[in-house]
Amino acid sequence: MSERCEQTRVAIVLGDDREPAAVEHLATCGQCRSEVATWQRLGTALAAARPPAPPAGLAARVSGAAMPLLAANARRARAARRALWRTVGRAVAAALLPLPLLLLLDGYVVHTIYGTLRAVLPDALSLYFVVNYVTLLAVLLTFAYGAIPLLAERQARLQREEIYG
Numbered sequence: 001m002s003e004r005c006e007q008t009r010v011a012i013v014l015g016d017d018r019e020p021a022a023v024e025h026l027a028t029c030g031q032c033r034s035e036v037a038t039w040q041r042l043g044t045a046l047a048a049a050r051p052p053a054p055p056a057g058l059a060a061r062v063s064g065a066a067m068p069l070l071a072a073n074a075r076r077a078r079a080a081r082r083a084l085w086r087t088v089g090r091a092v093a094a095a096l097l098p099l100p101l102l103l104l105l106d107g108y109v110v111h112t113i114y115g116t117l118r119a120v121l122p123d124a125l126s127l128y129f130v131v132n133y134v135t136l137l138a139v140l141l142t143f144a145y146g147a148i149p150l151l152a153e154r155q156a157r158l159q160r161e162e163i164y165g
Contacts, residue, residue, distance in 0.1 A: 091152035
């Protein structure tokens with residue numbers, strides 16, 4: 001029995017025996033042609049059959065059996081969320097700690113650069129260079145501080161996978 005035979009038999013059971021591929025296969029395969037009536041009867045019987053009704057109380061029994069597992073899963077999920085928020089919070093707090101000093105140092109550097117450029121270049125051009133430098137600093141700080149929660153979450157996920165396998 002080939003795959004084409006199986007596909008044709010499925011088509012017959014589903015009532016698609018007029019499908020071109022099925023008609024073509026039936027024209028060439030004597031075994032499938034001899035079983036068409038059997039497969040059609042099977043398809044008719046399956047179409048007429050109705051699934052049995054579930055027994056009374058099945059939903060309550062299934063819910064009762066699943067409730068402890070669902071509750072344990074919910075507790076683990078809450079604990080994992082709390083651990084994740086703690087990890088991210090610690091990482092953000094550690095990163096924010098040196099930020100005032102970093103901003104003060106950057107302000108001093110920008111002020112010094114602006115003063116030096118004003119001595120050599122026109123004021124407008126000096127301001128242009130300083131604004132571009134400040135914009136670059138702002139973008140770099142945004143990327144660096146924006147990546148901290150993502151990296152902390154990834155680290156927490158890797159630790160969780162290492163612990164739970």
